[in-house]
Amino acid sequence: MPDIDVFGRYTYLVTEVVFGAFAYALLSATGALGRAARTVVALYPLAYVWDRYTLEVGVFQINLRTGKEFLGIPIEEHLFMVVVPSLVVGFYEVVNPRDDT
Template identity: 70%
Template sequence: MLPDISVFGPYTYLVTEVVFGTFAFLLLWRVDALGRAGRTIVALYPIAYVWDWYTLQVGVFAIKLRTGVDLLGIPIEEHIFMVVVPAFIVGIHETLHECERR
């Protein structure tokens, strides 16, 4: 059974992003890939924003355990999500390639 993290109430989504974002940052820092990840995030962010805005507008999904703070038409947590996910992916990618170089 998975732990019930809903104890964080409206901050649940934000807490999960901070946890996963911390792991992503540590991976990127460890392999000295913060700059590469940053460039990737900047390139992907506009696409992710439009995609996210649209799916929220048409009702594809609803976010229950969030702060309720919106920025540019989408929840602040979604903006963070659009940074954390590519950072985590690039962090894992760069870590795997670092292991291959050894």
């Protein structure tokens, strides 16, 4: 496996930006930006509570992060909560194209 910690404390942020760009490309190509945005808005509150709780009780620890937090969780986690559902919607739209004819 390649050494992914070459970005040091920015490693997690860089991975979120890269996967976010991929999600954006999928959503743009399929015309699903609006559907992804609605999905993110619907899921974000639950994801935030879940993430805040799991970090608080020590379910996981994030080592390669900036150390910057917003609303009690790392900024990278906020991006994660946008990127993951966006990728899911993007892939769904690619494998299930809409027949608008």
